[in-house]
Structure formats: structure tokens, C-alpha cells
Amino acid sequence: MYGGGLDPEVSDAELLQRANAGERDAFGAIYGRYQHIVYRFARAMTGSADVAADVAQEVFVTFMRDLGRYDAARGALPTYLYGIARNISRHRLRRERRFLSMESIDAASSNGRPDDPANGLATAQTIARLRVALGMLPTRYREVIVLSELHELPGPVVAEIVGISASAVRSRLHRGRRMLKVRIQRLETAAMRPAAHPTMRCSV
Amino acid sequence: MKTRDPERGEPDLDELLRVLADDDARVHAPAEVGPAVMAMWDAPRAPTRPTTARWVSRVWLGRAAAVAAAAVLAVAWIVARGNIGAGGAAVSHTTLPISAATTGLMVGPPLESESLQIVRVRMPRGALRAFGIALLDPEATAEVEVDVVVGEDGFPRSIRRVQPVSAGHQ
16 A cells, blocks of 8 residues: 555645655555556556556656656646556557567456356456457557546547547547457457467568 | 347457456556555655756757767778778778767667666677677677666667777776
8 A cells, every 4th residue: 555644535736746845655645546557558558467567667657757747737647647658558569569478368367256167267268368359459549449448538538648639539449449359259260260280370 | 248249149349348347447556566666766866857958958969979970980981991001902900990989879769758877888899789880890809888878668778988998997
């Protein structure tokens, strides 16, 4: 738990003001309040829990070093943090594309703790397949789907984070969903096909 | 769990995404991230410069890198011309041709709000080839000192001040 004994009702603006004045607990409270959305976003974007942890750390360290740079008049704090997370995630994706594993394909990465093991396995496989399909989308579609569908942010906020118009967000969302559907169907078909002659393909 | 549209036989994407969102909502950053972030807070922080100053300094850094690259090319060209003997035969080098020249090699672009650090390292001369720096005498084995500009992610952004290790510093 971060933020020491600070009242959880304290506003972001006050926490920022106090963090700017050097109050450690205030920054800790900001971290505690937003670490999960930053990490979740980075995880969905990079497809890797390890890279997401690095990105989350980098986001808050970057934010910490430029606390005075945030301007509340230009957007809410979470929007600003999403923006930093987006930049760093994209940067890492560009740099480490060849190193990223498809660890999301591992059904064990699901967080569900179902009572019915069979149903739980099916759910875990569905989630794993969906994560893989999401990871196969081009970044510009993936980020819009992650922000709109998984983080349930309204269109104007997504537009602000991504830096495009609200109509462009709608367009990318529509097209991204269509692409996602096709990829899920392909993965389902591939999963049902017997692997009598497994093939390996690589690009050099 | 409903994952298919019963009428069309297609996956119900909204339902799938809702399941993924529910699964995702339980995710939190690993426990080690928080202490690492707060350790950075506790570490003595360098005074931050105004944003404008940072961009101005980056512009000048870029210009300096361009000038340095031109200087390196000029030095290399002059050295290459000097290698041609009277009879037109190339004279082989046995010493390190890189002097106190500065080179700016962008390994990766800096992030918008990134703080950069300069780390001086000593490396075998041959390692410079890995950074794309042409060596006139690949067989020489001297050591060189370089300043590596490192980004916040630990990756190098540029290399500058390549110079041979002087005898007094060995």
C-alpha cells in the first residue's frame, strides 16, 4: 500500500501539489492510485508481463522527474499517465519487437480462479487466444481497442491519449474490432485443426 | 460462458472483450515495481532544467553531432589521402587513426521527456566496429575511451568523444 496515512479521498491536484513540494507519501499515493491502469495498459500493448513491469516503472520515474510538466488544464492525470505509458510502450515495442515472446499464449497467465476447473480452463484458453489475437493487431488499432474496450475509456479521452480526433478513434475501433474478429476466428480454426504435420515458420 | 453469437455462429466479440476486461481488471503491477519507483524518489535527484532549455540543448547537441560527424569524415578523408605514397601504393597503418575526434552516432532516438546520462567507458578498439565506426586499421588492438549517451531505459543513444587511451591512463 502506498501513500502512507493519506486520506484516499484526497484529490489528484492536491497530491500533485504535495508531491511537487517533495512529499514522498503524496507521490506514493499517486503511484498506488494509478499503477494498475498503467501496468494493465502496458501489458496489453506489449503482450509481456516483464516488459510491462519495466514500462510501468519507467512511466512513474519519467513522471516523477518532470512533475512540474503536467498541466491539469490540458487533461486529467490518468490521461497524462496513459500518454506517457503509450509513448514508452511504443518505444519498447519498436526496440524489442524481435525479443517479445508470446507469453500471453500461456493459459496460465490468466488471473481467473474459477470454481469449475473445466469451465475455468475453457475461459483461460479463450482469454489467452484473445490476448494473442490482440497482440497480432497493428499497434494503432490495438491501443484504441485496449483503451476503449478493456479500460472502458470514453472516445474523447482515447482521442486525447492517442492524439487523434474522436471520429478517427471510432474509425480505428470499428476496423480494429473487425480485424480482431478475423484473427480470433483464425486462431480458433487453427486450434481445432489436428497438428499431424506441425510446421515451423520463421522470418530472417 | 457465452463466446458465440447463437444466430450467426460467430464469436461474440463484445462478450469476449468483456471477459478479457474482467480478467484484466484483477491485474496489478508486480510487487517489486513500487519499491523500485519509490527508491528513485528517495535517490538524490539532479536539478531539473526547464523544458525549453532541454530542447534547446538537444538542438545544439544534434548540431554538434552533425559537425562532429563531418569532422570525422574530413579527418578520415585526409588520413586516407595521406596514406597514398609517392608511387601510388597504399601505406599500411599500425597506429590508431582516431584522434580526439568526436563522433555522433545515433543508436536510438531519445524519448520526448527523457533524461540522458553520459557514461565514459573504455573498450577494445575493435568493439567500435559494432557501433558502425569504420576502422582504418582493423588489426590494431589499442583501447579507446568513448562517452556513451545512455537513455533512461539503459540503451545507448549516441557515442561521442572517441579517443585513444593515453599511456598515462593505462
